Amino acid sequence: MHTVLEVANVEKYYGNKGSLTKALDKISFEVQEGEFVGIMGASGSGKTTLLNCISTIDRVTSGKIIVNDMDITRLRGNHLNRFRREELGFIFQEFNLLDTLTAYENIALALSIQRVKPEKIAEKVEKTAKELDISSVLHKYPYEMSGGQKQRVACARAIITQPQLVLADEPTGALDSKSARMLLESFQYMNQKLGATLLMVTHDAFTASYADRILFIKDGKLFNELHRGEDSRKEFFGRIIEVVTLLGGELNDVL
Numbered sequence: 208m209h210t211v212l213e214v215a216n217v218e219k220y221y222g223n224k225g226s227l228t229k230a231l232d233k234i235s236f237e238v239q240e241g242e243f244v245g246i247m248g249a250s251g252s253g254k255t256t257l258l259n260c261i262s263t264i265d266r267v268t269s270g271k272i273i274v275n276d277m278d279i280t281r282l283r284g285n286h287l288n289r290f291r292r293e294e295l296g297f298i299f300q301e302f303n304l305l306d307t308l309t310a311y312e313n314i315a316l317a318l319s320i321q322r323v324k325p326e327k328i329a330e331k332v333e334k335t336a337k338e339l340d341i342s343s344v345l346h347k348y349p350y351e352m353s354g355g356q357k358q359r360v361a362c363a364r365a366i367i368t369q370p371q372l373v374l375a376d377e378p379t380g381a382l383d384s385k386s387a388r389m390l391l392e393s394f395q396y397m398n399q400k401l402g403a404t405l406l407m408v409t410h411d412a413f414t415a416s417y418a419d420r421i422l423f424i425k426d427g428k429l430f431n432e433l434h435r436g437e438d439s440r441k442e443f444f445g446r447i448i449e450v451v452t453l454l455g456g457e458l459n460d461v462l
Contacts, residue, residue: 208239208240208241209239209240210237210238210239210240210273211238211239211240211242211274211275211371211372211404212237212238212261212272212273212274212372212404212406213237213271213272213273214234214235214236214237214257214261214270214271214272215235215270215271215272215273216233216234216235216269216270216271217231217233217234217235217257217260217267217269217270217271217272218231218232218233218234218267218268218269218270219231219253219256219257219260219265219267219268219427220268229427230253230256230427231253231256231257231260231267231427232253232426232427232428233270233428234253234257234270234424234427234428234429235270235429236422236429236432238372238404238406239404240402240404241398241402241404242398242404242405242419242420243394243395243398243404243405243407243417243418243419243420244405244406244407244418244419244420244421244422245407245408245409245414245415245417245418245420245421245422246258246406246407246408246409246421246422246424247408247409247410247412247415247421247422247423247424247447247451248410248423248424248425248430248454249410249425249454250410252424252425252426252427253424253426253427253428254408254424255376255408256427257408257424258374258376258406258408260272261274261279261372261374261406262291262295262297262374263279263282263287263290263291263295266280267280274290274294274295274371274372275294275371275372277290277294292317292320292321292368293321293368293370294370294371294372295370295371295372295373295374296364296365296366296368296370296372296373296374296403297365297373297374297375297376298358298361298362298365298373298374298375298376298378299361299376299378300376300377300378300380300381301381302349302354302357302358302360302361302381303361304349304357304360304361304364305349306348306349306350307348308348309345309346309347309348310336310341310344310345310346310347310348310349310352310356310360310363311332311336311345311346313349313360313364314332314335314336314345314360314363314364314367315328315329315332315367316364317364317367317368318331318332318367318368321368331367332345332363332367333345335363335366335367336363338396338400338401339359339362339363339393339396339397340359340393341356341359341360341363344356344360353386354381354382354383354386355382355383355385355386355387355389355390358378358381358382358386358390359389359390359393362390362393362394362397366397366401366403371404372404372405372406373397373403373404373405373406374406374407375394375405375406375407375408376408377408377409377410377411378390378394378407378409378414379391379409379411379414380411387413387414391414391417392417394407394417395417398419405418412444412447412448412451413444415447416440416441416443416444416447417440418435419434419435420432420433420434420435421433421447421450423450423451423454425454430454431450431453431454433446433447433450
């Protein structure tokens with residue numbers, strides 16, 4: 208199986224010599240093609256810093272991050288821009304849709320930047336919208352959509368270019384429970400039917416239970432790892448709660 212992401216001995220420090228904070232402490236793991244991996248940890252554990260380094264928003268202090276056989280810690284300038292444009296998809300908590308564009312235009316934008324022909328764009332957008340059940344909102348603006356619809360439009364935008372890796376940062380954080388469940392079912396569809404490789408940061412055990420594997424981070428280190436295996440989602444949820452309890456977090460922080 209092809210390794211899409213390799214994180215090797217990554218460290219990240221903030222501050223200066225007089226006051227250094229280690230946010231990531233020699234973290235190493237791999238994500239294989241077609242996996243749906245969740246990252247969990249309490250506030251301040253380093254999970255968002257890790258996602259920021261993988262997404263190239265932030266730079267590592269030491270170590271390597273390899274995506275699709277490319278060491279992204281060495282990329283600069285146009286090479287870095289091309290990597291972000293062609294290899295990564297992003298799904299944010301606050302949707303980050305452009306308010307002046309319709310759902311169709313928001314989804315199509317990434318393809319337009321890649322200079323895909325208009326007729327091909329239309330074909331791809333309509334196909335992806337149908338798969339994520341948002342065909343009815345394609346010609347609506349973000350203010351005309353529910354939170355769940357906006358987030359599924361964001362999902363379509365993230366996968367429309369068929370990136371190597373889709374990164375999701377607290378994707379259900381701004382959604383009600385019904386919309387969150389619909390979004391997570393869309394994630395499973397993207398992963399199982401469309402072959403998307405997903406890496407999702409969340410503090411929420413219910414959200415995490417939709418993943419195939421969970422990495423738990425504590426104080427910048429990899430603390431534990433869970434594989435769902437043949438467990439039902441309910442059984443996996445219970446196992447996640449057990450690890451969260453070991454982490455010393457309050458259950459109210461993760462439910």
